Amino acid sequence: MSPTIDTKSPVVHHDLPTPDPESPTRTRQPYKLSTLCVAVENPSMKDQYGSSSVPIYQSATFKGVGNEYDYSRSGNPTRSHLEHHIAKISSAARAFAVSSGMAALDVILRLLRPGDEIIAGDDLYGGTNRLLTFIRTHVGVTVHHVDTTDPNAVIPFIHPTKTAMVLLESPTNPLLKIADLALISKEVKERAPNAIVVVDNTMMSPYLQRPLEHGADIVYDSATKYLSGHHDLMAGMITCNRDDLAKQIAFTINSVGNALTPIDCFLLLRGVKTMAVRMDRQQATSQLVATYLHSLGFKVHYPGLPDHPGREIHQRISDGNGAVLSFETGDKELSEKIVGSTRLWGISVSFGCVNSLISMPCVMSHASIDPAIRAARGLPEDLIRLCVGIEDSSDLLDDLEHALVDAGAIALSAQQNKYVRVPPGHAALNKAVEQLAIGSSNSRGVEHEWFVSAPGKVILFGEHAVVHGVTAIAASVDLRCYGLTTPRNDGKLSAHFNDINDFQAEWDIESLPWGASAPLGHHERHPEDLDQQLIEAIHAGPLRELGPDKDQARNAALAFLYMYIKLTNAERPSVHFDVRATLPVGAGLGSSASFSTCAATALLLLSHRVTLPSIPPPISAEHLHLSHHGRHALEKHNAEEANRWAFIAEKILHGNPSGVDNSVAVFGGALTYNRPGFGKPSGMESIQGFGSLRFLLTNSKVPRDTKKLVAGVGLMKQEQPEVVGSILDSIENISAQAKRSLADSTEFGRENLLRDLSVMISENHKHLVSLGVSHPSLEIIREKTAAPPYNLSTKLTGAGGGGCAVTLIPDDFSDTSMKDLLSELTECGFDPYLTSVGGSGLGILSPYPEHRNTSAKDIHPGQVTPPETPDEANTSDPGDSIKASFETKSLLELTGWAQNLGKWLYV
Numbered sequence: 092m093s094p095t096i097d098t099k100s101p102v103v104h105h106d107l108p109t110p111d112p113e114s115p116t117r118t119r120q121p122y123k124l125s126t127l128c129v130a131v132e133n134p135s136m137k138d139q140y141g142s143s144s145v146p147i148y149q150s151a152t153f154k155g156v157g158n159e160y161d162y163s164r165s166g167n168p169t170r171s172h173l174e175h176h177i178a179k180i181s182s183a184a185r186a187f188a189v190s191s192g193m194a195a196l197d198v199i200l201r202l203l204r205p206g207d208e209i210i211a212g213d214d215l216y217g218g219t220n221r222l223l224t225f226i227r228t229h230v231g232v233t234v235h236h237v238d239t240t241d242p243n244a245v246i247p248f249i250h251p252t253k254t255a256m257v258l259l260e261s262p263t264n265p266l267l268k269i270a271d272l273a274l275i276s277k278e279v280k281e282r283a284p285n286a287i288v289v290v291d292n293t294m295m296s297p298y299l300q301r302p303l304e305h306g307a308d309i310v311y312d313s314a315t316k317y318l319s320g321h322h323d324l325m326a327g328m329i330t331c332n333r334d335d336l337a338k339q340i341a342f343t344i345n346s347v348g349n350a351l352t353p354i355d356c357f358l359l360l361r362g363v364k365t366m367a368v369r370m371d372r373q374q375a376t377s378q379l380v381a382t383y384l385h386s387l388g389f390k391v392h393y394p395g396l397p398d399h400p401g402r403e404i405h406q407r408i409s410d411g412n413g414a415v416l417s418f419e420t421g422d423k424e425l426s427e428k429i430v431g432s433t434r435l436w437g438i439s440v441s442f443g444c445v446n447s448l449i450s451m452p453c454v455m456s457h458a459s460i461d462p463a464i465r466a467a468r469g470l471p472e473d474l475i476r477l478c479v480g481i482e483d484s485s486d487l488l489d490d491l492e493h494a495l496v497d498a499g500a501i502a503l504s505a506q507q508n509k510y511v512r513v514p515p516g517h518a519a520l521n522k523a524v525e526q527l528a529i530g531s532s533n534s535r536g537v538e539h540e541w542f543v544s545a546p547g548k549v550i551l552f553g554e555h556a557v558v559h560g561v562t563a564i565a566a567s568v569d570l571r572c573y574g575l576t577t578p579r580n581d582g583k584l585s586a587h588f589n590d591i592n593d594f595q596a597e598w599d600i601e602s603l604p605w606g607a608s609a610p611l612g613h614h615e616r617h618p619e620d621l622d623q624q625l626i627e628a629i630h631a632g633p634l635r636e637l638g639p640d641k642d643q644a645r646n647a648a649l650a651f652l653y654m655y656i657k658l659t660n661a662e663r664p665s666v667h668f669d670v671r672a673t674l675p676v677g678a679g680l681g682s683s684a685s686f687s688t689c690a691a692t693a694l695l696l697l698s699h700r701v702t703l704p705s706i707p708p709p710i711s712a713e714h715l716h717l718s719h720h721g722r723h724a725l726e727k728h729n730a731e732e733a734n735r736w737a738f739i740a741e742k743i744l745h746g747n748p749s750g751v752d753n754s755v756a757v758f759g760g761a762l763t764y765n766r767p768g769f770g771k772p773s774g775m776e777s778i779q780g781f782g783s784l785r786f787l788l789t790n791s792k793v794p795r796d797t798k799k800l801v802a803g804v805g806l807m808k809q810e811q812p813e814v815v816g817s818i819l820d821s822i823e824n825i826s827a828q829a830k831r832s833l834a835d836s837t838e839f840g841r842e843n844l845l846r847d848l849s850v851m852i853s854e855n856h857k858h859l860v861s862l863g864v865s866h867p868s869l870e871i872i873r874e875k876t877a878a879p880p881y882n883l884s885t886k887l888t889g890a891g892g893g894g895c896a897v898t899l900i901p902d903d904f905s906d907t908s909m910k911d912l913l914s915e916l917t918e919c920g921f922d923p924y925l926t927s928v929g930g931s932g933l934g935i936l937s938p939y940p941e942h943r944n945t946s947a948k949d950i951h952p953g954q955v956t957p958p959e960t961p962d963e964a965n966t967s968d969p970g971d972s973i974k975a976s977f978e979t980k981s982l983l984e985l986t987g988w989a990q991n992l993g994k995w996l997y998v
């Protein structure tokens with residue numbers, strides 16, 4: 092077919108390129124729209140040089156008589172290419188490119204005659220409204236503005252002969268109201284067969300919605316928006332399937348001369364190629380932004396939200412929710428402040444660009460509508476419109492949050508430790524109060540203490556091998572690390588690691604190496620690799636005086652300071668961080684991961700990146716003491732964030748961690764774990780049935796260093812890949828078998844399960860010996876437990892090289908035997924300990940006063956009975972009593988005391 096634009100008979104139909112079947116037996120599916128967007132080829136317009144990009148025919152005239160093209164106002168090869176392409180992706184036979192979206196509407200409105208009537212929406216783009224007013228006053232066309240989101244409001248205005256055009260938008264701009272394009276088209280056709288249904292599809296683009304498929308006669312787009320995507324050109328596209336209409340449209344364009352210029356046609360063709368990827372990203376971020384604003388309590392207009400009134404209709408007629416949304420703040424002045432406070436969101440009219448934009452329709456795009464009419468049409472003066480671009484979603488959310496905070500629309504709730512919406516009208520007042528509280532310094536006040544805790548772990552199968560992609564099976568143990576932050580508010584930061592030779596240090600916050608690290612946005616993820624520049628700066632700065640004999644403390648302080656600098660750049664809270672554990676440090680029970688989890692969580696709370704549920708469910712007193720009560724009180728995304736940061740601290744402490752230890756410390760319970768990056772499913776899966784098993788943990792008390800042991804296995808793997816490879820395969824088989832046995836334990840029988848696990852424990856240990864990570868002390872423990880009358884299976888657990896061994900205790904193991912075994916091990920200088928596994932993961936002591944157990948208020952050491960007159964400071968600030976007792980409680984009392992303080996919120 093010829094693409095000739097003949098002004099006498101200008102209608103040209105464009106083929107939709109459904110690919111031919113390759114063979115009679117294998118049909119090809121039609122290309123998806125995103126493929127069609129990229130495939131600009133027009134088989135009937137092959138370029139003479141085979142250029143892969145459509146050339147710009149920047150020529151007003153073409154030589155010769157009777158050729159395809161003579162004058163660019165009538166036709167131009169670059170424009171023909173563009174029109175063919177847009178027709179193809181719009182389910183249209185014809186497409187016309189003109190100089191702007193308004194030019195498109197102008198061409199369409201010229202189909203009307205004096206006396207005709209139009210039905211149009213009441214929430215229209217301001218420019219559309221302006222042109223409609225013009226044709227009403229100058230052409231004598233009657234315009235009925237009705238709520239087109241309600242078909243019943245449209246029907247009474249349809250006149251069988253007078254109604255010449257129904258002009259629809261869906262979603263509307265800027266209130267995102269939905270019109271049922273299919274239903275209205277049908278109703279119009281039935282009642283006024285000659286009326287033309289016209290749809291402005293700019294908010295959606297053909298990628299997300301093709302109204303011609305739903306009965307519209309003409310569709311137009313401001314191609315300045317999504318079709319081009321870059322705000323570097325202005326264009327309008329008109330598409331239709333009716334020859335009669337196409338002829339009239341072509342006639343008008345040729346007569347008035349508003350066709351798109353060749354260079355803009357070229358730019359638009361280039362833009363369309365990336366439309367699908369742009370829109371996919373823009374939509375995904377829009378959903379995040381809408382959900383975020385909605386969660387803060389703003390009235391948000393976006394069809395992607397579950398409570399949007401037109402959602403069901405929109406899902407039926409479109410393929411997505413688009414990238415424009417709007418929200419109300421309740422206060423015009425506040426909205427102006429928010430719009431003025433953003434940095435990344437550019438203040439601009441229009442939308443559809445790769446850059447994100449923010450605007451207030453009533454003072455910008457819709458300012459041309461009379462304020463009284465705006466009010467009558469329900470357009471809120473405080474409405475903010477967001478047009479989402481392709482920037483990183485975390486940057487956009489962060490910028491918006493900053494703007495909301497700066498304008499005083501949201502404020503930090505000390506009690507909930509998260510941003511909450513300030514009731515409209517209070518914003519200015521609250522802002523002033525907050526400024527006073529913050530004072531002139533950039534460090535924000537810290538109101539109360541945070542008390543957090545996380546368990547250690549026992550690895551039953553797969554340690555070391557898990558670093559290299561093998562499945563590990565691990566569970567939490569009932570030994571925990573505790574971290575407490577207390578406010579200092581004197582510009583200093585301090586830490587006290589009770590278990591690391593009572594290490595204490597204090598730093599001037601402003602002297603920390605802030606400059607060595609780029610600040611991390613509020614929603615920004617930490618990159619996979621550690622920031623070596625910051626690590627070096629911390630070593631050279633705050634840690635410079637710690638010699639090699641202080642390795643353990645230096646590493647822990649490094650992990651703490653690294654996260655403090657990365658996470659709290661905006662707040663820089665002045666706090667004291669106290670750590671104590673009931674876990675042996677460096678013994679293979681994951682002390683580093685539980686420490687990392689505590690430090691990460693405390694800092695995430697202080698930087699308001701982890702928030703608590705505002706109304707935790709009520710508790711009954713009898714449950715207060717159970718360690719696993721309150722599970723799932725912390726939201727999953729908060730747990731995941733804590734786990735991500737605990738893993739970062741683990742990298743600092745341990746070099747090449749697999750992530751199993753911190754996953755157990757955060758999520759608790761029992762799980763299988765696979766490290767990502769080995770071409771197989773990764774992550775964790777919780778396993779049941781583990782909690783009923785009894786284990787004896789025996790600490791050899793031989794110190795060792797996880798980092799060195801893990802690095803040692805890594806080196807061995809490099810030097811003897813085949814030997815290590817086959818050991819890893821064998822361990823993988825053991826883990827897989829153990830996973831199956833644990834999963835099927837009821838069917839399999841308890842006795843069989845215990846017997847199988849025993850065999851696998853011994854096997855796994857042998858493989859660890861081959862990897863060179865056992866130690867004579869561990870072999871003594873293994874031999875002692877294996878000897879009659881005990882006949883138990885033991886393996887090292889964790890990194891080995893000393894540290895702990897784990898022994899499986901069968902159900903029928905007698906109390907007498909246990910007593911004998913414990914004393915035998917103790918006599919050899921070991922620390923045996925019977926543990927229960929599978930308890931709670933990360934916990935945060937609820938900060939809500941109603942959750943604090945006042946009867947458990949502490950009695951200071953040395954006091955036999957509570958004082959008759961309660962100590963003022965002690966009653967008014969539970970933080971004081973927590974800190975004092977935390978450092979002085981005996982190891983045996985620590986867990987019970989912590990539990991008794993109040994309700995713990997667990998992952």
Ligand SMILES: Nc1ncnc2c1ncn2[C@@H]1O[C@H](COP(=O)(O)OP(=O)(O)O)[C@@H](O)[C@H]1O
Nearest residue numbers: 588643646647672677678679681682683686797
């Ligand atoms: N309670 C704690 N307080 C401070 N730092 C700790 C604590 N527990 C562990 N760490 C840090 O973790 C390191 C121990 O890590 P690692 O050798 O992996 O032992 P584990 O096998 O117990 O995880 C310590 O040297 C110290 O830096």
Ligand SMILES: C[C@@](O)(CCOP(=O)(O)O)CC(=O)O
Nearest residue numbers: 554555679681748749889890
């Ligand atoms: C050896 C390893 O598998 C477990 C280390 O445990 P621990 O640090 O010894 O508690 C290493 C890892 O998985 O990161």
